[in-house]
Amino acid sequence: MERLSTKQSRSTISAEDELGELIRWSLEETVGEAEPPADVWHKILARIKEMDAPAFSPRRRRRAALPLASFVQAVVISVLLLAFGLEVNRNMPLSQKAYHASATPTIPRVSAPVESDQDMLRGYMLLQKGKEPLHHSHRGERIVEIQKFW
Amino acid sequence: MHEPINEDAELVARIRCGDLDAFEALYHKYKRPLYQTALAITGDQDAAEEILQDCFVRAYAALGRVDASTSLSPWLHRIVINLSANWVNRNRQWPSALDEWIDRLIAGPIASPEHVVEALELRQIVREAIATLGFTQRATIVLFYLQGFSLSEIAYIFDCPVGTVKSRLHYACKALRKRLREDRRLAGELAYGTS
Numbered sequence: 001m002e003r004l005s006t007k008q009s010r011s012t013i014s015a016e017d018e019l020g021e022l023i024r025w026s027l028e029e030t031v032g033e034a035e036p037p038a039d040v041w042h043k044i045l046a047r048i049k050e051m052d053a054p055a056f057s058p059r060r061r062r063r064a065a066l067p068l069a070s071f072v073q074a075v076v077i078s079v080l081l082l083a084f085g086l087e088v089n090r091n092m093p094l095s096q097k098a099y100h101a102s103a104t105p106t107i108p109r110v111s112a113p114v115e116s117d118q119d120m121l122r123g124y125m126l127l128q129k130g131k132e133p134l135h136h137s138h139r140g141e142r143i144v145e146i147q148k149f150w
Numbered sequence: 151m152h153e154p155i156n157e158d159a160e161l162v163a164r165i166r167c168g169d170l171d172a173f174e175a176l177y178h179k180y181k182r183p184l185y186q187t188a189l190a191i192t193g194d195q196d197a198a199e200e201i202l203q204d205c206f207v208r209a210y211a212a213l214g215r216v217d218a219s220t221s222l223s224p225w226l227h228r229i230v231i232n233l234s235a236n237w238v239n240r241n242r243q244w245p246s247a248l249d250e251w252i253d254r255l256i257a258g259p260i261a262s263p264e265h266v267v268e269a270l271e272l273r274q275i276v277r278e279a280i281a282t283l284g285f286t287q288r289a290t291i292v293l294f295y296l297q298g299f300s301l302s303e304i305a306y307i308f309d310c311p312v313g314t315v316k317s318r319l320h321y322a323c324k325a326l327r328k329r330l331r332e333d334r335r336l337a338g339e340l341a342y343g344t345s
Contacts, residue, residue, distance in 0.1 A: 024296065031296070040181070043203055044177065048210050051207070
């Protein structure tokens with residue numbers, strides 16, 4: 001049984017090999033002799049010369065790119081700050097001192113009236129009155145009142 | 151694909167210093183396998199030539215980023231495969247320009263006319279079977295069988311895991327075997343994996 005499976009796998013491998021060999025042979029016979037035309041290099045050379053010289057050192061390029069990015073950021077931030085500052089100034093035509101003098105709200109001090117003992121007493125009485133319950137508003141008493149009426 | 155790696159590193163170092171002769175040497179070193187790969191995938195001489203040109207122009211622009219400590223062949227093939235994929239997407243067909251090549255090769259000194267006819271037919275059958283494969287399977291077959299790249303090199307070229315390459319190769323061979331088995335012109339002559 002084992003021998004049979006080994007035989008089978010061998011035949012599969014040889015079939016794979018045969019197929020691989022056939023593919024290889026077919027491809028090599030088809031394109032194996034193919035060569036690019038002689039003028040291709042000149043075309044490539046012409047195209048390369050048209051191009052700008054590429055930056056071959058990535059480190060050097062990164063070093064050059066970093067300050068530029070930060071410079072652009074700095075310029076943008078300073079422009080924004082300047083615009084903001086100008087806008088604030090436009091809304092604030094008075095000088096800083098005058099602005100503060102006119103813009104700060106002033107609350108006039110009102111002197112409290114001197115309370116007499118009479119006033120105090122009157123106030124207390126009013127407070128007590130307010131605390132007294134309104135009897136006729138209670139529901140139970142109101143029912144009693146109605147029953148009395150009938 | 152075992153080129154002297156140091157030679158590539160040396161050439162890249164010289165190219166980075168602006169030496170165009172070194173770039174020409176690099177071109178002459180790799181032009182044939184790259185052109186043949188493009189031709190085998192596209193089946194069009196003009197397309198293969200254009201791909202070769204574009205490949206070296208792109209390579210020149212990107213030489214600053216390449217790791218020159220290893221062979222440049224997989225890297226250059228990666229560019230060719232990408233360019234071929236673009237071409238195949240633009241021209242979804244298998245042109246018959248390869249017939250010219252077959253005719254030219256057949257015109258060489260081969261034993262007898264019967265052999266010529268047999269070889270021509272067999273080659274055409276296999277070529278047609280390969281042409282029916284999708285782009286990735288076809289390109290994998292070309293890189294593995296024509297250029298002799300290892301599975302890991304092909305994985306690098308396609309930027310995919312080795313397992314994916316194995317699977318593509320397996321299914322490509324399976325599909326080819328099926329098509330060759332079904333081809334009536336080969337009936338009784340070849341029985342690839344019929345067991």
